[in-house]
Amino acid sequence: MTEQKTAFKSGFVALIGRPNVGKSTLLNHLVGDKVSIVSPKPQTTRNKILGILTDDESQIVFVDTPGLHKPRTRLGEYMERTAQEATKAIDLICMLVDATKVQPADHEIARALIKDQAPRFLLINKLDLVHPQQILPVIASFSEDGFEEILPISARTGEGCDRLLQFIRQRLPQGPLYYPKDMWTDQTERQMASEIIREKALLNLREEIPHGIGVEILSFKTIERAGGDDLTEIHATVYCDREGHKRIIIGQRGQMLQAIGSQARQSLELLLGTQVNLQLWIKVRPNWRDNMNDLRTLGYTDD
Ligand SMILES: Nc1nc2c(ncn2[C@@H]2O[C@H](COP(=O)(O)OP(=O)(O)OP(=O)(O)O)[C@@H](O)[C@H]2O)c(=O)[nH]1
Ligand SMILES: [Mg+2]
Structure with missing residues (x-):
């Protein structure tokens, strides 16, 4: 049989x-x-x-x-x-x-x-x-x-x-394999990096500031090094919508930004399996959440 x-x-x-x-x-x-x-x-x-x-x-x-x-x-x-x-x-x-x-x-x-x-x-x-x-x-x-x-x-x-x-x-209905067996998300490493930085900002900042945060990855480059000790260099801009918020995100003597950056770097190293050099810049963009161009830049578009 x-x-x-x-x-x-x-x-x-x-x-x-x-x-x-x-x-x-x-x-x-x-x-x-x-x-x-x-x-x-x-x-x-x-x-x-x-x-x-x-x-x-x-x-x-x-x-x-x-x-x-x-x-x-x-x-x-x-x-x-x-x-x-x-x-x-x-x-x-x-x-x-x-x-x-x-x-x-x-x-x-x-x-x-x-x-x-x-x-x-x-x-x-x-x-x-x-x-x-x-x-x-x-x-x-x-x-x-x-x-x-x-x-x-x-x-x-x-x-x-x-x-x-x-x-x-x-x-579930009978159906095909929609995605390769080893694929576990549709996000690119670049998108995940931007989300991880935003998560660490959300976890460290209070009240209304997190809602006004957006992260743009400016560059994302993996440098192969001898002995498999590769390094990923990530440069990103953190948007916020007020000058006062920028001061809080940077914090006294840069402590807040340092905490966000170092927590993000640790998560990124786990994700990417390489060492990570993360550089963050803060930019004030008033009302970016209502600006179509800014929304597009940050990947919040329907297409
Ligand atoms: N105690 C407890 N906390 C939970 C549980 N599930 C989620 N949380 C907490 O609830 C909070 C919100 O969780 P998220 O997974 O971000 O919720 P979400 O529905 O995705 O939220 P949005 O993305 O804002 O729509 C976090 O602090 C989680 O740790 C649970 O089963 N038990
Ligand atoms: Mg959620």
């Missing part, structure tokens, strides 16, 4: 939800690598980012998206559009909510997703922060919104994530 080979399954799975609910943390956990930057500040993710998980039987292409919010700048509008578009032509939508603070906006998003007609799972994230009994009313409050599965998870501890992957694989 010949052994029947099971058909390969593949598909695109969008991660959708309000800012800060843990979409990027979940993406990184599921892909098992740092693909998308994470911070305690809302509106961390600004672009659509793919994280790809491939095994012998399936390929899941996760699509991380900017958190859905009410945009106040052109950058915000771009982020909103990006997230909305990401639910089109998708095989499965995973909507995330934060178990510690479900809000009316979550219910609005859940209802709006009904019209997309794609199969939908609801993931109640940050399970590690709540008592299991607190989850029951949350589940009940979404019971009319047509979710095929409602799964409590913790993207931080990984609780419930294996089960989530099982459900996702069951739900």
